[in-house]
Amino acid sequence: MNTLAVELNTILDENVAGRLLSSLGKRLYFPKGIIAQSAEAKKFAHRANATIGMAYEGGRPLILSAIAEGMPTLSALEAVAYAPTAGVETVRSAWKESICEKNPTLDPEGISLPVVVPGLTGGISYIADLFLDETTDILISDPSWDNYPLIFKDRRGSGVTEVPFFGKGTGLNLPAIREAIHRMAKTGKVRLILNFPNNPSGYSPTTAEAMELVNIIKEVAEKGADVLVICDDAYFGLAYEPEIYGESLFGPLSKLHERVLAVKIDGPTKEDYVWGLRMGFVTFGCKGMTQETYEALVKKLMGAIRSSVSCSNTPAQYFMLKTMADPRSKEEKARFKSMLQRRYQAVKQFLSSQGTHPVLQALPFNSGYFMCFVCTGVSAEEIRQKLLKEEGIGTIALGDRYLRFAFSSVEEHLIPETLNALYRVASSLAQSKKG
Ligand SMILES: Cc1ncc(COP(=O)(O)O)c(C=O)c1O
DSSP states (O other), X not given: OOHHHHHHHHHHTTSHHHHHOOHHHHHOOOOSSHHHHHHHHHHHOOSOOOOSSOOEETTEEOOOHHHHHHSTTSOHHHHHSOOOTTOOHHHHHHHHHHHHHHOTTOOGGGBXXXXXXXXXXXXXXXXXXXXXXXXXXXXXXXXXXXXXXXXXXXXXXXXXXXXXXBOSSSSBOHHHHHHHHHHHHTTTEEEEEEESSOTTTOOOOBHHHHHHHHHHHHHHHHTTOEEEEEEEOTTTTOBXXXXXXXXXXXXXXXXXXXXXXXXXXXXXXXXXXXXXXXXXXXXXEOTTOOHHHHHHHHHHXXXXXXXXXXXXOHHHHHHHHHHHHOTHHHHHHXXXXXXXXXXXXXXXXXXXXXXXXXXXXXXXXXXXXXXXXXXXXXXXXXXXXXXXXHHOOOOEEETTTEEEEEGGGSXXXXXXXXXXXXXXXXXXXXXHHHO
16 A cells, blocks of 8 residues: 555544545545646745646736636636546635635534635545445435436445435434435444435425434444444525525534544535536534544545546636625525525425325425425336326436435426426326226
8 A cells, every 4th residue: 555545544544534534435545646736836926836737928828818808807727727536725715714604513623624625526426436335334414316326336345335314204304314324324324425415306405303412422422333424415595485404414414423423515506506517515513523534535536536537627617706895795695595495385385285296295395496396106217207208297216216306406387387397297197097
C-alpha cells in the first residue's frame, strides 16, 4: 500500500472513520505530485510558475473569445483555470457559512470544510468508494432514488438492504426503520443513507420523527456499533408544511456520538435551480473529531476525486460564489419555492377531492419535487405506458409498485387535469383486468 495511504490510515484508524473504510477507501491517498507541488508553487513561485498544465499570458489564462463572451461576468481565471482538487477555497468557505446559517444546530468548528464534487451524484459515488465494497451492506429507504442501487450495489459491489420507510400511517414507519438499524448493528457496523425531502415519495420527517431517527442511531452507537450516516440533502429547503423538521439531520448527527460519522451531501443542483451546473459538496461531521482527522478524511476524498475527474468545474464554482453573494438570490429563491409549493397544494387539493382509488394510493408527501403512488392490482409500468401513449403524459414507474409524479415540472393549472387522466387510466386498466 502507498505510504501516504498508510499515513492517512494511521490517523483515521483511531476513530470511527478508519473502522468504516472500504478496501478502496483504505488504499486511497492524495498524491504529493503535480497538484500538491503546484499548490506550493502558487504560494512561493514569485518569478515563474512552471508547474501546472495550463497556458498563461500576462498573468491570465489564455481564453477564446467565444468563451469569454459567453461568460461575461467571469474573469479568465474564473472561467477556464483548473480548480483545486477539493474546490475553490472561497467557495468552500461560503458554502460552509451558508449551511451553518440554514442549519443553526451545526457547529462550524465541529464539521469539516465542504469539498466540491461534480454534482451530488459524484459525492454519493465518492463516499461509496470510501466506505462500501463487497464486504459491506447499506440500508436505503424503500422507495428510494433508483441511482442508489446502481452506485452502491452494481458499481461498488456492496449489499443493499431496502427498509420499508412507509407503513399504513401518515408518516415514517419508525418501527421498521428501528428494527432494520438494530439488526444491522449486530454486525458491529451500520451504514445508511437518509434522503429528505425524499425522492420519490416527497416526504420529510416531522420534528418528532427526526428526533426519533436521531435517537435510534444514538441507541446503536451507544451499544458499540460504528455508524456511517449519509444525508443526501439534494432537495433541502423545499419544505411545505410547518411541522417538518426545518434542518438537515446532519446537524444533530454531526455531534451525536464518537461512533457516528455523518456525511452531508448537498449542493445547488435543486436548491439553487442549477441542475446542469454539475456541482455539489461533501461535508463530514462526527462528535469529537479533530480538524486533523477531518483533513485526513478530506485527503481520502481528494484521492477519489483526483483519480476520477481530477477536479470539479471552475466556472460553476464562481457562478455559485456570485449567486450566494447576490442580494437578489434570496427573494428569487423564495419566489421559485412558493411556485413549487402552489403546485404541491394543487396536488393535495386534487387528492382530497377524490375518494380512495382502487389502484393508486399516495405515499405521505409534504416537501420536495415529487409525490408517489403505490400501485395495487395494476403495474406502475403498465399505467405509465398507457398514460404516455394515450394521454401524452409522462410519469416515472419505479418497478411495478411505484409511480412517481414530479409536480415540480407540471404547471399549476395543468395539475388537476393531469392527475385526472392518471386516475382514469389506472381505473380503466383495473376494470379491463377484472373483465
Ligand atoms: C435524491 C437525489 N440525490 C442526488 C441527486 C443528484 O443530484 P446531482 O444532479 O447534483 O448529481 C438527485 C437527482 O435527481 C436526487 O434525486
